[in-house]
Amino acid sequence: MPDNPLRKNAQTPRANASGTPTLKLRARVMAGDAIAIGPGKIDLLEAIDATKSISAAAKSMGMSYRRAWLLVDEINHALSTPAVVTVTGGARGGGSDLTATGHRVVTLYRRIEQHAMKACQADIGELVALVRST
């Protein structure tokens, strides 16, 4: 997958190809056996928020339009109210955008990741220090 400037909060594994070990925390909301919300969907919602378009968001993530559309369809059905809506008309001839629910999902998800890292800072520091640098 190419670098994606829209993934503001995403980790960039290549950037860590050498040096100090780091801990990543990843949240997933499971509904039955399915992942209702996970890191890939959150990255996609952020890209849609930035581009106002599912196809531009897909392109920026190196993902097919079909795959992006399916992920949007999945998250819209997983939530009680949709995260993404199609906006028709307007100067740019329509596109997509996040709903209030979509924005809330992204905010809560990122806040959980960041807050969890901060809350566990001491233990994370100790665990990571047991791992050799590369």
Place this chain on the structure above:
Amino acid sequence: MPDNPLRKNAQTPRANASGTPTLKLRARVMAGDAIAIGPGKIDLLEAIDATKSISAAAKSMGMSYRRAWLLVDEINHALSTPAVVTVTGGARGGGSDLTATGHRVVTLYRRIEQHAMKACQADIGELVALVRST
């Protein structure tokens, strides 16, 4: 994979096949591009601690001995001091056991997961409530 009574702290996805959505937080320590410590290795260390044997641990997890051995080799090399040692002799003719480092890795890893969930309880509750029950 069969049920594994040794995985005290592991989530059981099948048990959540219907009902209220739940959030899972998973930690991984990355060393370069490799996962030095992740949920599978921690489950395996716990199983070795319980069985004092890599082969019994592998069996209890429905994993091949070869796979378990490779995971142990990976984590031993990823850490500054090994997590698992071979114990020779003794009444039971030898086996494997966790080192102090191995125990510490498991303790820190589980504490990070549990502490992170607790620290983010309110946001997790709000996020999960946005997802439909199945």
